[in-house]
Amino acid sequence: MIKLIKIILSIFLFKLLTANCQEGYIDIENQCYFESDLEVINIFLQNSTEINYILDLNNNNVIEPLEFCSQIWSENGRLISLDCNPIIIDGVYNWLEISGEITGLIDTWDAIEVLKLPYNNLNGFVPNNICNLNLEFNNPAIFSLEGNDLCPPYPECVEDYMGMQSNFGTGFCELGNCYNVGVSQMTLIELNGDNLVNPYNDNSGVAHLLVNVHNDGPDCSTYPGLLITANIEGTNLPVIPSESSINWWYAIPANYTYFSDIIIDISPYIPLDTELIVTAELVTMNCLDESCSEDPYCHDCPETEPASISVNIGENYPSRLGDINFDNQINIIDIIIIVSFIVNDINNYYDESNSIELYLSDYNLDNEINILDIIELVNIILNN
Known part of the structure; x- marks a missing residue:
């Protein structure tokens, strides 16, 4: 309460010192500051119940608005930069412990060019109107909110740039950061075989399950794993899911x-x-464990739906090398797709959204998509 009274008094004193400034501005030591910019800073101060008093530069036991983090103001009295990274002294990180929710008045900082509040204790939701700020949200030198306890879903403009949040296990959030992680594409192929699903006289064919896992949400830090199961006995896949049967x-x-x-x-x-x-x-790490409910770092499995593929024993596999567009034919369309990959220099099929198409394009399996693959497909087309 005493701290709050001191903050209110400081605001009151600011408002008394407006003689040399235009309306809407406050005079502090003969400098004019935009009042609304200071009001937002004061809200951060009021919400931060355990803020680090290393910010109290004048040692009066009150962190005043102009002492809040590292600030840069324009000549016309607008806040253009706020950097609340930890203060490093002699190699020791002094965490600022800024907490509470981000105020919905954040968009009144319409002149700000740099906004960094990483590795603090901010919680709750990020207000959607943060997108009204004229910031390069994808540039970590300009914008950062990573390392807080902020809850998803995040505004679209910042969702991909929130970094890892520390909200797992805290109970603050109803929705986990992995809410939009799931299997985006999968298929079955056979290599070195007759393209039939394991008839008894095919001893050389090897079945491969190709799976794309995509995160269409924010950074997922709770280590989801890929669980593959089968509906019948007779494969190396489990019928009943368990922790030990998760692939990674x-x-x-x-x-x-x-x-x-x-x-x-x-x-x-x-x-x-x-x-x-x-x-x-x-599935999320430990979520299949019976003791999961007793573990504060254990989360529900992602809510995204599983993906399934069905084949009949003795029939053709649904995909094969060279059939890049999954139409059960190898033709000129597949060659055109390969050419587009080559022209755009796309080769790495382990982290691309169209990884399966890239895999099927590498017909000779030399880990490169090039003219040799096109020649192989041309020969197949000419011989059909």
């Missing part, structure tokens, strides 16, 4: 894709015409 655990940055190439063993003793359904889904 990775944090996934915003707007990022992970590609997986998983070999599937299919028993030759599964009867012909049996339907095999392979399901892929993302």
Whole structure:
């Protein structure tokens, strides 16, 4: 209460010192400052109950608005830069501990050019009107809110640039950061075989499950894993999901894709015409563990739907190398797609949103998409 009274008194004193400034401005030590800019700073100060008093530069036990972080003001009295990174002294990081919610008045900082509040304790939601600020949100030298406890969903303009938030396990957020991570595409192919789903007389073919996992939300820091299951016995895939059957655990940055190439063993003793359904889904670390509810860092599995693919034993695989557009034909359209990849110098199919198409383009499996793949497809087309 005493702290709040001191802040209110400081605001009152500011308002008394307006003689030399235009309306809407406050005179502080013969400098004019835009009153609305200072009001927003005061809201941050009022919300920050455990702020680090290293900011109290004049040692009067009150952090005044102009002491709040590193500031730059324009000649016409507008706040143009606010940098609240930790203060490093002799190699020691002094975290500023700025907390509370970001005020909805943030868009009154319409002259600001740099806004950085990383590694603090801000929580709640980011107001949508932050998008009204004329900032390069994708430039970390200009904008940063990473390392706080801010909750998704985030405004569209900043969603991909929120970085890792520390809200997991806190109970502050109803929605986890991994709410929009899921399987975006999957297919089955066979390499070195007859393109039939494991008839008993094919000893050389190897089935590959190709899966794209895409994060269409903010940075997902709770290490989701790819769980693959089958509906029947007779494969190397589990029928009943468990923690041990999850293929990998990775944090996934915003707007990022992970590609997986998983070999599937299919028993030759599964009867012909049996339907095999392979399901892929993302699960969060520990969420399948029975003791999950007792772990504060354990989260529900992502809410995105699983993806499934169905094949019948003895029938053709749904995809094959060279059939890039999944139309069950290798033709000039596939060649045109490969040419576009080559022209745009796209080769790495492990982190692209169209990773499966890139994989199918590498017909000779030399980890490069080039003229040699086109020659292979031309020969196939001419021989058909």
